Amino acid sequence: MWLPNNPLMKRDGAGDSREEALAYMEATIGDVGTASSRERKEAFVDSIDECVTMLEKLGMEFARAADYPDYYPELPGGKIGRAIEVKLFDAKDLPEEWWETSRGKSDGVAFPMMTDDMWLIARAWSTPSGFMRGAKFVFRGVGGAVRGRRDIGMGAGLTASFMTVAQRQGTQVWLNSPLEHLVVEDGRVVGAVVTKDGTQVRVRATRGVMLGAGGFAHNAEWREKYHGVPVGWSSANKGNIGTTIEIGQRHGAAVALMDDAWWGASIPAPTPEMNPSFLVNERSMPFSIIVDAQGNRFANESES
Ligand SMILES: Cc1cc2nc3c(=O)[nH]c(=O)nc-3n(C[C@H](O)[C@H](O)[C@H](O)COP(=O)(O)OP(=O)(O)OC[C@H]3O[C@@H](n4cnc5c(N)ncnc54)[C@H](O)[C@@H]3O)c2cc1C
Incomplete structure (x- = not known):
C-alpha cells in the first residue's frame, strides 16, 4: 500500500514529510478535475497516520517494503520505501469458506513471500544475496508447512488479515x-437491495451505503467505449x-477518470478461467527484453 510519510517510516526515521508526499502527488497526478483536487490529496496524506494506527490497534501487523520505489522516483518528492504491507500472516484460522473464496487461494500469491523477497529471489542463481534470500524462502515455506501454518504475504496476506479483523469484530460478511x-x-x-441465496433482500442502512x-x-462494452x-x-x-458505477450514476453520482486505468505489460492466460500474468519482476531482469509471439518488443521493460 502506497502510504507516504506513514507511521512505520517515522519509527524508522526514514525521512519523509507531508510536503514531499504532496509534491510527488502534484508531480505525478497534477490537476485532472475534482477527483484530484488539492483537498483530496491533503485528505489522503493527512489520514494515513490515523488509518495505519487504527489498523494496528485492531491487530494488523505491518512491515515496510523498504526497497520498493515510488513509480516515478525521479520526480519531485519521489522516494524509495514508502510502501507498507502486512507481515507474513497465518491464514489457518480464517473460516474455510472465506479462504476457499479468497483470491489469495484461487489466483493470488498464496505463499510466504513479501514484496522485497521478489526481486532478490529472481536473482537466486546469479547473486549470493539472491541465493540466500531464495534459501530462506524455501526454509520458511517448508518450515511453515511442517508446523501446519498457512503463511501468506502481499495481497493475499493483506486481505486475509483484513478478514480476520472483520471476524474478530463479529462483522457480518x-x-x-x-x-x-x-x-x-x-x-x-x-x-440497498442485494441478492442473497437467490432472493432479493432489502438492507436498511443507519449511517449510509458505501x-x-x-x-x-x-x-x-465499457472498455471499448472508454478505453478504445x-x-x-x-x-x-x-x-x-x-455494476455499482452504473447504479451510482443512475442516482446522480459523478464519475471521473473513466478513460484512465492502471496499464501494464501482461501475458494472456492460456484458458479463460485463468487470469493473465501481470509482468512485474520479470521486467526487472538485467540485460533482458520481452517480445511477443512474433518476436516484437511490445513494451518498455523499465516503464512503471
Ligand atoms: C495485478 C495487480 C496488482 C496490484 N498490485 C497492487 C499493489 O502492489 N499495491 C496496491 O496498493 N495496489 C495494487 N493493485 C491495485 C489494488 O488491487 C486495487 O486498487 C484494489 O484491489 C481496489 O480495491 P477495491 O476494493 O476498490 O476493488 P476490488 O478489489 O476490485 O474489489 C471489488 C469487489 O467488488 C465485487 N463486486 C462487483 N460488483 C459487485 C456488486 N454489484 N455487488 C457486490 N460486489 C460486487 C467484485 O467481485 C470484487 O470482489 C493491484 C491490482 C492488480 C490487478
Missing part, C-alpha cells in the same frame, strides 16, 4: 450477494464489471 439497487427515500439513500465494487476492467480496447487482458477481479 455475506459472500455472493451482489448489490442490485439502492433504496432511496426523500432523495436520500437509506439502504459502494466499493471496483472498476469495470471486465466489462467489454476491444477486449484486453485484465488481471483485475472478474467481478469488476462496473
Whole structure:
C-alpha cells in the first residue's frame, strides 16, 4: 500500500514529510478535475497516520517494503520505501469458506513471500544475496508447512488479515450477494437491495451505503467505449464489471477518470478461467527484453 510519510517510516526515521508526499502527488497526478483536487490529496496524506494506527490497534501487523520505489522516483518528492504491507500472516484460522473464496487461494500469491523477497529471489542463481534470500524462502515455506501454518504475504496476506479483523469484530460478511439497487427515500439513500441465496433482500442502512465494487476492467462494452480496447487482458477481479458505477450514476453520482486505468505489460492466460500474468519482476531482469509471439518488443521493460 502506497502510504507516504506513514507511521512505520517515522519509527524508522526514514525521512519523509507531508510536503514531499504532496509534491510527488502534484508531480505525478497534477490537476485532472475534482477527483484530484488539492483537498483530496491533503485528505489522503493527512489520514494515513490515523488509518495505519487504527489498523494496528485492531491487530494488523505491518512491515515496510523498504526497497520498493515510488513509480516515478525521479520526480519531485519521489522516494524509495514508502510502501507498507502486512507481515507474513497465518491464514489457518480464517473460516474455510472465506479462504476457499479468497483470491489469495484461487489466483493470488498464496505463499510466504513479501514484496522485497521478489526481486532478490529472481536473482537466486546469479547473486549470493539472491541465493540466500531464495534459501530462506524455501526454509520458511517448508518450515511453515511442517508446523501446519498457512503463511501468506502481499495481497493475499493483506486481505486475509483484513478478514480476520472483520471476524474478530463479529462483522457480518455475506459472500455472493451482489448489490442490485439502492433504496432511496426523500432523495436520500437509506439502504440497498442485494441478492442473497437467490432472493432479493432489502438492507436498511443507519449511517449510509458505501459502494466499493471496483472498476469495470471486465466489462467489454465499457472498455471499448472508454478505453478504445476491444477486449484486453485484465488481471483485475472478474467481478469488476462496473455494476455499482452504473447504479451510482443512475442516482446522480459523478464519475471521473473513466478513460484512465492502471496499464501494464501482461501475458494472456492460456484458458479463460485463468487470469493473465501481470509482468512485474520479470521486467526487472538485467540485460533482458520481452517480445511477443512474433518476436516484437511490445513494451518498455523499465516503464512503471
Ligand atoms: C495485478 C495487480 C496488482 C496490484 N498490485 C497492487 C499493489 O502492489 N499495491 C496496491 O496498493 N495496489 C495494487 N493493485 C491495485 C489494488 O488491487 C486495487 O486498487 C484494489 O484491489 C481496489 O480495491 P477495491 O476494493 O476498490 O476493488 P476490488 O478489489 O476490485 O474489489 C471489488 C469487489 O467488488 C465485487 N463486486 C462487483 N460488483 C459487485 C456488486 N454489484 N455487488 C457486490 N460486489 C460486487 C467484485 O467481485 C470484487 O470482489 C493491484 C491490482 C492488480 C490487478
